[in-house]
Amino acid sequence: MTDKSNSVQKTHTSTRNACKLCAPLGASLVFKGIEGAMPLLHGSQGCATYIRRYVIGHFREPIDIASSSFTEHTTVFGGGENLLRAIANIVNQYNPKLIGIATTCLAETIGEDVGLHLRVLTGSNDELPQIVHVSTPSFKGTHMDGFFSAVRAVVKKFAKAGATLPDTVLFPGLLSPEDYRYIKQVFHDFQMPLVMVPDFSETLDGGSWDEYQKIPSGGTSLTELENCSRCSAAIEFGMSIPDEQSTAVYLNDSFAVPSHRMAIPLGIENSDRFFSTLAVLSGHSVPSKYAKARKRLVDAYVDGHKYAAGKTAAIYGEEDLVCALASLMSEIGITVSVCISGCKPSSLKKALERTVPSVAATASILEDADFEDLMGFMQQSPVDIMIGHSKGYSVCRKLSVPLVRVGFPVHDRMGAQRIRIVGYEGTIELYDRIINAIIDKRQESSDIGYLTW
Ligand code: SF4
Structure with missing residues (x-):
């Protein structure tokens, strides 16, 4: 099933329960x-x-x-x-x-x-x-x-040429409204004016209404869109984005806006890169609340290491999310057995090689894949935990593997809009969920139930 390059060969031609959306x-x-x-x-x-x-x-x-x-x-x-x-x-x-x-x-x-x-x-x-x-x-x-x-x-x-503005434009990719709100708070704390495209932090997670709003309030304004080409810097989350689809590359090529492309700031290494970039761009040191959050995250890694060590995972979803999860796994001592995405062939592998070469070299990689592919893989090579969106639930149920839900879609649980994964704080929240899922599974299969190890 696996060739020398660790990309997995498909055994069927039809797609069933695709690991992508349209x-x-x-x-x-x-x-x-x-x-x-x-x-x-x-x-x-x-x-x-x-x-x-x-x-x-x-x-x-x-x-x-x-x-x-x-x-x-x-x-x-x-x-x-x-x-x-x-x-x-x-x-x-x-x-x-x-x-x-x-x-x-x-x-x-x-x-x-x-x-x-x-x-x-x-x-x-x-x-x-x-x-x-x-x-x-x-x-x-x-x-x-x-x-x-x-x-x-x-x-x-x-986009149009004009005098440079102090604003930084951020292209965050597909994250949750909670992540978007967190990122806006981080920029505020660095005293950096921000234009974020898109911004559905309010439009897709607003309050209750007295009257139906045909178009909910919020979002990136047209004025902000006009300002993008005049921003002093552009940040783009996503190492899988081809140059011809990258807006940061477009702004750099067409308007000489300095661009900073980076992985989704999930995990310590990726978050450090994000915060240090903001420190350089703003001229301010990292606010103490984030420095403290980083220390708490390191402490959480130490506390949870005995549960994570030696475990194996299947991670899946959008290429950039999989890369960020792979980076997190390499930090917390969980071995990535398989990475899966519905993306074009070689897209995920190349992004992993750029961002987490250790995982790219050892994990099996399923591209243009569906959950039948993942099921076949996991029947041959069982894993301890699955991390990805709700479409993988059928595999988790059939093989009795715990699933930590993250990404899009999460439609079989409440609160998808409020799942936070970015920054030190988001990483702690995801880390706790991963470790607790491992503990849950062990308790379920234990004769005595409650475990203190
Ligand atoms: S893949 Fe999307 S756009 Fe294409 S037919 Fe299906 S729903 Fe329509």
């Missing part, structure tokens, strides 16, 4: 993090329903995503009319500041020329909201391809 879903999440924006999926209505189901299940918020609702006729003759009607309906019903269009598999397959349709529309109407289109063919990419492409598309739409 590209327009990633783009929709980005549009939900822009102030006053409305996502519009150009294609079949079912795609919008499927995506809403996943996003609502994870964030537990009402989610409006529009669709141009292709029919048989549209599929044969093109969806231009549907697109223009959908935009008119959205303007009438939602009055958005921005409409973010993502093309589904069907529109991509028939080769819809969305740019042409939009030129016809905007040429005859100067009262329209801003419109951004991002190409998101799911047959070529995952939700993270859609996510990164959408971030780059919205920044590109508003």
